[in-house]
Amino acid sequence: MVVLSYLFYVLVFPGLLFSTIVGLILSGIDRKVVARMQKRIGPPIIQPFYDFFKLLGKETIVPRTASRKTFLYAPVIGLLALVTVALFIPMFKFTAISTVADIIVIIYLLTIPAVALIIGGAASGSPYAGVGISREMVAIISYELPLVIVLLTIGKKVGMALNNGAITFSLSQIVNYQAQYGPMITKWSLIPAAIALLLIIPIKVGSVPFDIAEAETEICEGPLVEYSGVPLAIFKLNHAIKMFIMTSLFVTLFLSGKGTGILIVDILLQVILSAIVVIVSISTLKAITARLKVEQVLKFFWTYPTALALLSLILVWMGF
Amino acid sequence: MLKELIAKSFEKSPWLFHLNTGSCNGCDIEIVSVITPRYDAERMGFKLTGTPRHADIVLVTGPITSQSKDRLIRTLAQVPDPKVVVAIGSCPRSTNVFNGSYSVEGPLDKYVPIDVSVAGCPPKPEAIIDGLAKAIEILKEKRRAMK
Amino acid sequence: MQHYPILSIVTLFLGAFLTVIFGSKNETVRKFIALVASSISLILVLMLIKPVMIENNVIQYWMGNWRPIHDWAIGIGLEVDSLGLFFGIIAVVTIFLSIVFSFRYTEKDSETDKYYVLFLMLSGSVLGLVFTGDLFNMFVMIEIMTFAAVGLTAFRNYQEGALEAALKYLVLGSIGSSLVLAGTITIYSQVHTLNMAQISALLFNNLTPSTLFAFALLLAGYSLKAFVVPFHPAAPDAYMSAPSSISMAFSGMVNKAGVYAIIRLVYVLYHAMSFKSIQLLLIIIGTITMFVGVTMALAQNDFKRLLAFHSISQIGYVITAVGVSTALGLTAGLYHALNHTLFKGLLFLTAGAVFYATGTTDLNKLGGLAKKMPQTAAVFLIGAFSISGLPPFNGFVSKWLVYQATYQANLAPVTIVALLVSVMTLASFIKVAQSIFFGQMPKEFENVKEVPLSMRIPMWIMAILCVLTGIFPNFVTKYLISPAVSAALNVGKYIDIMMGNGYAEKILGKPVEIPAVDYVLAGYWNPVAWLVLFALLLLAVTIVAVAGGFNTASLPVDGDDSKYEVFFGGEANEYSHVKGNDLFWGLKYDLRHYFGFMHDAHSGIINDYALWAIFTTTIFIVYIFLLVP
Secondary structure (H helix, E strand, O other): OHHHHHHHHHHOOOOHHHHHHHHHHHHHHHHHHHHHHOOOOOOOOOHHHHHHHHHHOOOOOOOOOOOHHHHHHHHHHHHHHHHHHHHHOOEOOEOOOOOOOOHHHHHHHHHHHHHHHHHHHHHHOOHHHHHHHHHHHHHHHHHHHHHHHHHHHHHHHHHHHHOOOOOOOOHHHHHHHHHHHOOHHHOHHHHHHHHHHHHHHHHHHOOOOOOHHHOHHHHOOHHHOOOOHHHHHHHHHHHHHHHHHHHHHHHHHHHOOOOOOOHHHHHHHHHHHHHHHHHHHHHHHHHHOOOOOHHHHHHHHHHHHHHHHHHHHHHHHOOO | OHHHHHHHHHHHOOEEEEEEOOOOOHHHHHHHHHOOOOOOHHHHOOEEOOOHHHOOEEEEEOOOEHHHHHHHHHHHHOOOOOOEEEEEOOHHHHOHHHOOOOOEOOOHHHOOOOOEEEOOOOOOHHHHHHHHHHHHHHHHHHHHHHO | OOOHHHHHHHHHHHHHHHHHHHOOOOHHHHHHHHHHHHHHHHHHHHHOHHHHHHOOOOEEEEHHHOOOEOOEOOOOEEEEOHHHHHHHHHHHHHHHHHHHHHHHHOOOOOOHHHHHHHHHHHHHHHHHHHHEOEHHHHHHHHHHHHHHHHHHHOOOOOOOOHHHHHHHHHHHHHHHHHHHHHHHHHHHHHHOOOEHHHHHHHHOOOOOHHHHHHHHHHHHHHHHHHOOOOOOOHHHHHHHHOOHHHHHHHHHHHHHHHHHHHHHHHHHHOOHHHOHHHHHHHHHHHHHHHHHHHHHHHOOOEHHHHHHHHHHHHHHHHHHHHHHOOHHHHHHHHHHHHHHHHHHHHHHHHHHHHHHHHOOOEOOOOOOHHHOOHHHHHHHHHHHHHHHOOOOOHHHHHHHHHHHHHHHOOOHHHHHHHHHHHHHHHHHHHHHHHHHHOOOOOHHHOOOOOOOHHHHHHHHHHHHHHHHHHHOHHHHHHHHHHHHHHHHHOHHHHHHHHHOOOHHHHHHOOOOOOOOOOOOOOOOOOHHHHHHHHHHHHHHHHHHHHOOOOOHHHOOOOOOOHHHOOOOOOOOOOOOOOOHHHOOHHHHHHOHHHHHHHHHHOOOOHHHHHHHHHHHHHHHHHHHHHHOO
């Protein structure tokens, strides 16, 4: 029975199937909203599904210079890590794995898809991919610093209220805190951290203006340059799921709370809130900005979001 | 069911790769205008990709110059099946005003079979979209023939 | 059982002498001697696990049976508690695997008898250092260790820079040894004994200015042996020029010997961890060490040099965690020390394999080796992910403990730096992966072959240990780490076993407390749940594979078809490998002032480095005089 429930968690909800569907829908919403902002009609919301299934039907080419196994399995490793993260993120009262939900696990698990992209790109042997992975790594270094500070800040804030000052690394405890004291976003000392996280989401999912790694006009989609067919489909899926995971994480960290108590409604609420976060943080930025240069990304993330996150951290440590 | 889904998706999500083989840039600009808000080809799922590996439809503009011939053949070979080659404008089809130039080795169908040819110098965006719609039909057929 | 520790040490030294006598002519004989000596020592030490780690005994042994008379220790004593044994296990595993790796690895070298002699000396001295209960004996052992290490650094003296590296090591190592000797003498002049248990008892609540001075000297000396920044500059050169099996021993046990000595010094000898200022000192040097190490590693162009800087950086983690001084912090530090031995040993072995196969470890010359050496590439990736702390490998567990320990001790900046360092570690290993194992292969490496089996076996053992210690952290903490932690904290027992029951109480004036080693591993992951998850996810992969999505056999690769060339803007394929220097432009550009400063600071002049060492020692002395009560 336990095995069956785990199987259900992994394969259906909130694992593979659910996050696939929601992720693809969210990226469809993103494309639609960007199109509307640019006064276009835009693709249908289920366009990412079409893209995904079309890629399944395409031929898979492995270049001669590629290390074949690494090249083909890298996207799957990324997908597995993302599905695992999906199990850790609580949606209001619901968590698939409640006892081990842990922030540092999530930080590292969220690194794995990026590493999978890097290793896959490196394995293809293309020079474009080489440049792409270098940029992707710079992007990781850029966002990791503020992301870590934001997560530690929230852990401290919750720990001070619930744990007598000891830090908590548990996401379910963060949700409990919000159930008791209202959503985290209403605490004024954490608003800078929220803004920082909103800026981190686009780079984490690799969207404009921070898509230096996959700049299709400069370096031919970077690490993805040699991918076609099924592995490419899985990478595109990874992107979509990452979008869902990141926004859902934001919702859990800042907008969560008691919920309604009815599971279906809670999940729907989580998805709707995630969609709003997508629109606010990803689509708006995408529609109004152009791609930054590599060194500008690092400079940006190590100044503004880091400063915002540090401000929150200091405020929280001072007891506000 | 998956097969039907995939067949349907081929119709809805054709990705384009744009290949300039010595064009005067007129057709290129018209291709770009296809994805502007006025024509918005993205509503039909068209998307410009950066690499031939992701493409379903290759848009070729320009007469085939001797510099670009090998590169054209190589790049077209790198597109995964099923693929459709669309000649945009009169140049790839007949080498147009460049006919007879020392450096032009066109037309395109000397080297690869053209699936759809959109005439015009440059063709109107509407014509390009029409050509792309025809290309999708051919793409679907090729997909069916593949399996 | 009583005799196991001394036998395990003596076997190695005896092996060294026998190699000189019998092994100078015959290659097989010297290999046989080295293998037998190291396996006997391995077995003897592993047999100590049950009594020491599990039954929690402390083994004491007086050489020549010179027992203390009238509560005053005269003879040299060995004392093996769980802390010493923990480092002993690390050392013997490293020795054994390194010896096995050496057999084929050194086949192109001449005069390998000297190699085995020095290597066995090095091994014996490290084991002697961690098992001894005598302060002066520690100095002797660390001297033997340093000089054996210098000799081994210069072993490939036909290589560029090997002699220079040996000279640097010699000069800096001598400074370190002198500091240790001076500290030891100062202590002896104060307390008139060299037995560590007795010193520990006599120094309790009895810190005179000269013992503080000795403390600063010893701390600086052993920090130098552990290659803590800014004592580090000898390390990269030495690790780079030494044969890889030796580099593995350097980072696996020579480094650890320094760490062990620091732990012994601050926890047992001086009871210093109750002072906030000493904690802070260790945390500061640890944090600086990890940051400087990793940023320097990012800028390197040589595989082994890069690994050497990572050794420095990871030692920074250990020192920081040890400095936090809670039970959790010590656990984190020891766990990371263990993990560092495993993954850094593995990585040095892969570097050795690359060198064996291609003759170079220069990141700007290699490329695309994963196709030719798939197993080496696989174990390299395991090692790289372990050191970067990706789950489910072992680095993740220990780094997590470090973060938790530092953050709980209200050291948020340290946690943040540690996490950043972790990401930068990942970055530099991505650089190695791209430069050596992936990307395009230069023409001259087309005939490269996978390394022989006797070299792959140690690598796979290390790789499997990396995964196991990552998946079963509970077992590792229960059977290896927790006993060592409680031994480090339970000073009273250490004293009592050596000097006879009741001695500690008599001198310390209070009953020996048994420290409570309990810490909550907040949200410690449940390995079973993870196993279930991974099993299920692997199932999902299999489904994909069966469905034909990854039917690699059906994907044609060979032939002249340009379809299977990489996309190169339509150009014909030519060799264009993005490697070493080309990577991470944005990062290097943004941090150019920092990197420029670091580049200038590491001038390569020994005088400068010696000056750093002396200067830092002075700072230690001043700091300790000012801030330690």
